[in-house]
Amino acid sequence: MLALQILVDGFAISALYALGAxxxxxxxxxxxxLNLSHGALMVLGAVAAWAATNExxxxxxxxxxxxxxxxxxxxxxTYFVVVRPLQTSRAIPKEETEIFVLTxxxxxxxxxxxxxxxxxxxxxxTVLPVVEGVVxxxxxxxxxxxxxxxxxxxxxxGVLWLIVNKTRSGKAVLAASMNPxxxxxxxxxxxxIYIAIWAIxxxxxxxxxxxxxxxxxxxxxxxxxxxxxxxxIVVLGGLGSVSGSLVAAYVVGYLETVTAYMINPAYRFIxxxxxxxxxxxxxxxxxxxxx
Amino acid sequence: xxxxxxxxxxxxxxxxxxxxxVTLTQAQAADPIKIAVIAxxxxxxxxSIPQAAQLxxxxxxxxxxxxxxxxxxxSYDNKSSATDSVRAFQRAVSDDKVNAxxxxxxxxxxxxxxxxxxxxxxxxxxxxxxxxxxxxxxxNDYEKNKYTFHGYLTSAELAMSVxxxxxxxxxxxxxxxxxxxxxxxxxxxxxxxxxxxxxxxxIGLQILDHIRMSPDTTDFTPIYNKIEGExxxxxxxxxxxxGVQPTVQWKNQQVPIPMLGISSQATNSxxxxxxxxxxxxxxxxxxxxxxxxxxxxxxxxxxxxxxxxGNFPSYAGYTAYDExxxxxxxxxxxxxxxxxxxxAALEKTDWEGTxxxxxxxxxxxxxxxxxxxxxxxxxxxISQWQDGKQVAVWPPEIANGKIRFPSFIKAQxx
Numbered sequence: 220m221l222a223l224q225i226l227v228d229g230f231a232i233s234a235l236y237a238l239g240a241x242x243x244x245x246x247x248x249x250x251x252x253l254n255l256s257h258g259a260l261m262v263l264g265a266v267a268a269w270a271a272t273n274e275x276x277x278x279x280x281x282x283x284x285x286x287x288x289x290x291x292x293x294x295x296x297t298y299f300v301v302v303r304p305l306q307t308s309r310a311i312p313k314e315e316t317e318i319f320v321l322t323x324x325x326x327x328x329x330x331x332x333x334x335x336x337x338x339x340x341x342x343x344x345t346v347l348p349v350v351e352g353v354v355x356x357x358x359x360x361x362x363x364x365x366x367x368x369x370x371x372x373x374x375x376x377g378v379l380w381l382i383v384n385k386t387r388s389g390k391a392v393l394a395a396s397m398n399p400x401x402x403x404x405x406x407x408x409x410x411x412i413y414i415a416i417w418a419i420x421x422x423x424x425x426x427x428x429x430x431x432x433x434x435x436x437x438x439x440x441x442x443x444x445x446x447x448x449x450x451x452i453v454v455l456g457g458l459g460s461v462s463g464s465l466v467a468a469y470v471v472g473y474l475e476t477v478t479a480y481m482i483n484p485a486y487r488f489i490x491x492x493x494x495x496x497x498x499x500x501x502x503x504x505x506x507x508x509x510x
Numbered sequence: 511x512x513x514x515x516x517x518x519x520x521x522x523x524x525x526x527x528x529x530x531x532v533t534l535t536q537a538q539a540a541d542p543i544k545i546a547v548i549a550x551x552x553x554x555x556x557x558s559i560p561q562a563a564q565l566x567x568x569x570x571x572x573x574x575x576x577x578x579x580x581x582x583x584x585s586y587d588n589k590s591s592a593t594d595s596v597r598a599f600q601r602a603v604s605d606d607k608v609n610a611x612x613x614x615x616x617x618x619x620x621x622x623x624x625x626x627x628x629x630x631x632x633x634x635x636x637x638x639x640x641x642x643x644x645x646x647x648x649x650n651d652y653e654k655n656k657y658t659f660h661g662y663l664t665s666a667e668l669a670m671s672v673x674x675x676x677x678x679x680x681x682x683x684x685x686x687x688x689x690x691x692x693x694x695x696x697x698x699x700x701x702x703x704x705x706x707x708x709x710x711x712x713i714g715l716q717i718l719d720h721i722r723m724s725p726d727t728t729d730f731t732p733i734y735n736k737i738e739g740e741x742x743x744x745x746x747x748x749x750x751x752x753g754v755q756p757t758v759q760w761k762n763q764q765v766p767i768p769m770l771g772i773s774s775q776a777t778n779s780x781x782x783x784x785x786x787x788x789x790x791x792x793x794x795x796x797x798x799x800x801x802x803x804x805x806x807x808x809x810x811x812x813x814x815x816x817x818x819x820g821n822f823p824s825y826a827g828y829t830a831y832d833e834x835x836x837x838x839x840x841x842x843x844x845x846x847x848x849x850x851x852x853x854a855a856l857e858k859t860d861w862e863g864t865x866x867x868x869x870x871x872x873x874x875x876x877x878x879x880x881x882x883x884x885x886x887x888x889x890x891x892i893s894q895w896q897d898g899k900q901v902a903v904w905p906p907e908i909a910n911g912k913i914r915f916p917s918f919i920k921a922q923x924x
Contacts, residue, residue, distance in 0.1 A: 228731055273783045336552040341590070342775060343754035347786045353764050362762040434762075435728050436755040444726075479732040485695070485724030 224359050225476050231365040233472025234372035235434065239427035239445070240452040240464045241376060242420035248396035248459030249416050252320050256297055256328030257424065258445030259335075264290035264425040265432030266335050266439075269344040279347045286346065286432070287425030293331070294421030298413070301327045328442060336439040343441075346432035368430045375426055376465065379419065383461075392416055396459060444488070451495045457505030467506060470494070542582035543575075543841055545834060546602035548595050548613040548623075549826075551587040554778045555615050555750070558827030559637055560585035561819050563612055565811075566834035576838045577845075583834070584608060592622035599623050603630045609847040610635070610837050612661075615750075615774075615826040617641035617698040620658075627657040631849045633856065635659040635833050638774075638826030642666050642701040642877070649878040656853050659870060660880040661833045662826070663797065663890065665698050667883040669705025671890035672746065672771050672795050675904045677713035679793075679892065679913060680770065686743035689715040692733075692769070693748030695722045702748045702772065710746065718742050725751040734765045747771030747794075754784045761788035764918035769793060770892065779822035782898045789895040791916040793903070797865040798828045799893050802902045802910065808864045832863030 239261060246252050254260075268286025271277050277285065301323045305311060311319050335341075348364040355361070382389040395402045395412045403409050431437055431445075452471050456463030471491045479487040498505065547563045550556025560583065567581040575581060584606050586598035595614060602608045611627070614620050615638025624647055627634035634657060636644065642664045648655045663671065680686040691706050693699040703720065710717055718740045721733060737745060745767050749756065753775025760769065770793035775781055777796045781789050798804045800812045800822040811831055815823045823831070836859050841847055844855035857879075861868045866888035871877045881888055892904040894913055901911035 224735060228729075232729065269784075269786075272786065340554050340557065341552045342554045342778075342784060343752075344784055345754060345758045345786055345788070348762065351762075353762075360764065362764075364762055436758050438754075441728070444728075476732075479729065480735070484727050484729065484732050487729070 220358065221480060223357055225473070225480050227356055227359045227361055228365075228480075229469075229473040229476035231369045231434065232476060233469040234369040235427055235430055236448060236452055236472050237465045237468035238372040238375050238423055238430075240449045240456070240468050241379060241461055242423035243449045244453040244456065244459055244461055244464045245392075245396070245416055246420050247453065248461070249392060249399070250302075250413055251317060252302055253317075253324070253450075254297065254302075254420075255321060255325040255446055255450075256301075256331060257449050258442035258447070259328035259331035260290050260293045260297065260421075260424050261428030261431065261445050262335060262437050262439060262442045263293050263331055264428030265346055265437045266339055266344055268346040268429045268432060270339065272347045279349045282347060283349060283429045283433075286429040287422060290425030290428055291418065291421035294417050294424065295414075297324065297327060298417040303413075328446065332439045332442040339439075341439045343436045343438035344432065345436040346429055348433045364433055368434050371426065371430060375423060379423070382419070388412075388415060392419075448488070448491070451491055453505075455491075455495055455498055455505055457508030460505065460507040463505055463507030470506075542580045543838065543847060544582045544584060544606065544608040545837060546598070546606065546608040546611045546613075547583055547585040547830070548588050548598045548602070548611060549585065549830075550590045550615065551585075553590060553615075554780055554784075555638060555774055555824040555826050556590070558815075558824040559612065559615065559830040562811075562815060562823050562827035562831040563834050565815055565818060566831045569814075570835070570838050576842050579841075581834065581838060588614065588619065590616060590619075592619045595619045595623055596626060599626045599630070599632075599634075603632050608632070609841070609849075610852065612637055612830055612833050612837075615639055615662075615824075617644065617696070620644055621647075621697065624655060624658050628654045631657060633657050633659065633837070633849055633852050635661040635837070637829035637833055638662050638824075640665045640668055640698040640702070643697065645871070645877040645880040649873075649876065652873050652878065656879070657849060658879060659856055660877070661829045662881070663883060663888065664877050664880050665701035666705045666877070667880070668772055668795065668890070669702050669709055670883060672706070672892075673709035673713050674889070675795065675892035676710075676715065676744075676746070676770060678906075679904050680744055681714045684743075687714065687716060688718050688742045689744050689746050690718050690737050690740060690742040690767075691720040691748070692737065692745040692771070693720075693722055694725045694750065694752055696725060696751060698750070699748045706746055706748070715744070715746075723752070727752065728755060730756045730759045731763060734760065734763055737767065738765060742767060745769045745771075747773050750774035753781070757781075757785050757792060758788040761785075761790070761916070761918075766918055766920045768915055768919050771795060774825065776895065777825040777893075777900075779816075779824075779900070782895060787898070790897070791894065791914070791919060793892055793894045793913070795890050795892055796825050796900075797888065797890055798825070799891070799900045799902060802891065802893075802900075802908055804865055804891065804908060805862050805867075807862065811864045828864045832861070832865060832868060835863065836861040836868060 264286040267289035268282045271282035271285040305319045350363045452467045456467030475487040547560040549559035567583045571580045588595040610633040617639040620636045620639040773794040776794040798808045840855035844851040869882045893900045
């Protein structure tokens with residue numbers, strides 16, 4: 220019974236992690252940017268969706284779309300206000316660009332987090348669920364919302380796979396993540412590819428944020444841990460490897476769920492972090508890393 | 511015999527001295543009484559504290575102040591941090607020269623400030639922290655810590671209030687027999703849980719389990735699962751830092767066990783919105799609430815607050831509002847803002863506030879400078895969220911509705 224419970228609960232949370240981490244790893248793969256404002260952007264989407272319901276009085280679907288749109292705008296702002304100016308700045312030595320971008324996005328994330336706390340308090344908010352009620356899966360009472368979350372996450376990942384593998388611009392993105400210089404030689408504008416991946420990232424992070432808001436609820440405090448778990452997942456899976464991130468999301472998701480059920484919910488994040496340390500020692504390129 | 515010129519000199523000197531004395535007293539009369547408010551402006555419970563204090567000060571000032579002196583509120587956002595609070599306290603006393611401090615709803619913060627109230631000999635009253643340790647320190651070293659007052663119920667009293675309510679509405683009316691304690695791991699819940707463990711069996715609720723969660727918990731599914739397996743009739747809560755998330759997940763997962771206890775966030779009028787209505791059916795202890803006439807002052811205050819700020823105050827708003835009033839009252843009775851005289855005057859406080867009749871326990875009592883609990887003083891109340899409103903369900907004298915559970919709760923109705 221407990222095993223079934225863990226199986227069902229772990230699946231939904233892992234799917235959510237997978238969706239959140241996919242965009243994160245894609246950006247790293249293509250442009251070498253580790254976006255540490257990731258968690259704050261997810262929280263932004265969830266809080267925007269909450270505000271849409273409670274301040275603008277729109278329905279659940281429209282609120283969810285509004286949340287995703289706000290995260291998308293937030294992602295573009297991250298790229299145009301923080302990342303690109305730092306990448307193109309002549310004042311920063313080239314070998315230090317990455318560390319500047321890392322610090323820049325970290326500070327940007329903190330700014331977003333503080334603004335959310337300032338305008339909407341640091342108390343948790345929850346997004347109006349699109350579906351309500353529970354169903355019985357083999358004796359496990361499961362919220363329909365949880366099933367909905369898992370389905371949307373996998374549909375999102377599926378659509379991303381189709382775009383990347385079946386469309387011309389998607390293929391260019393994929394190629395760019397393997398060899399950025401090669402893509403420019405083929406006549407693609409790298410800057411346009413960057414904009415495309417930040418758009419994909421914004422939508423994915425927005426969906427993940429809104430779903431998390433429906434499923435568990437988020438507060439401005441969630442920003443740090445969310446960035447942390449996305450970071451763990453992509454390092455574990457191999458930085459830049461999308462399939463590695465998907466597998467790692469499930470490893471981390473289930474490890475957390477098992478810990479929460481079998482040991483103590485307070486310790487749920489610890490085993491995944493220990494695993495991360497071990498992976499860094501034994502296999503620094505991650506489970507499916509390319510380098 | 512003095513020469514006329516000397517007489518004139520003496521008279522002139524005397525007049526000058528008198529004149530300067532008069533201007534001095536006039537200057538003093540115009541000097542405002544300064545009260546610092548150090549609070550968590552970014553948390554819903556904390557945000558009400560400076561707002562309510564300002565409202566009280568405006569009302570007192572509109573009526574001419576205290577013996578002609580206006581009340582000035584100086585507020586500091588502590589960002590829920592103890593270090594920021596200590597810095598604010600030092601600045602308030604040494605730079606802004608405040609006469610008293612109203613501080614925080616977090617026990618850890620107030621415990622960090624208590625030694626500073628002693629060192630800087632400045633009266634400090636908390637509107638919302640609950641730990642027993644605050645008054646215990648005053649009791650154990652009175653001369654040093656006498657500057658600290660506890661303007662909200664101690665955890666032990668909160669447990670008593672919950673048990674008093676639970677006895678009537680759960681045990682007598684609904685024949686409940688078993689409970690699980692469901693509380694967050696924080697300074698204020700250690701004495702609260704000890705209080706629950708003592709009083710729940712006495713009122714006839716057998717404790718099946720005691721769960722303490724990390725305040726960082728985001729997914730409560732495993733906890734609810736465990737509790738459901740133990741089949742208690744009720745979950746007795748002790749939560750403040752968390753609130754929205756466990757409530758929403760309780761509803762989403764349709765956990766069939768009712769919740770009653772301390773749920774600080776549920777006292778906020780925004781809780782319904784924050785949980786998208788998942789709060790429906792949640793029973794929580796509080797000291798007052800919108801539309802509930804705990805005393806003749808409760809409803810006018812809540813309405814005035816709502817009119818000015820667009821939402822109803824949190825529990826710490828009620829207490830902060832009362833605190834400004836009884837500090838002003840103490841200054842008037844002491845005829846001075848001198849800290850020691852103010853302490854002596856505050857100890858004799860007998861003030862009808864928005865949460866009940868306010869008196870403090872004395873030097874010899876267990877909770878020195880804590881609020882006196884009991885009938886005719888402060889009893890607290892139990893409310894329930896129903897259709898977007900907080901409905902008072904206990905004690906019967908002030909109740910304005912009956913308990914109603916959502917359909918997924920399997921609790922008997924009497």
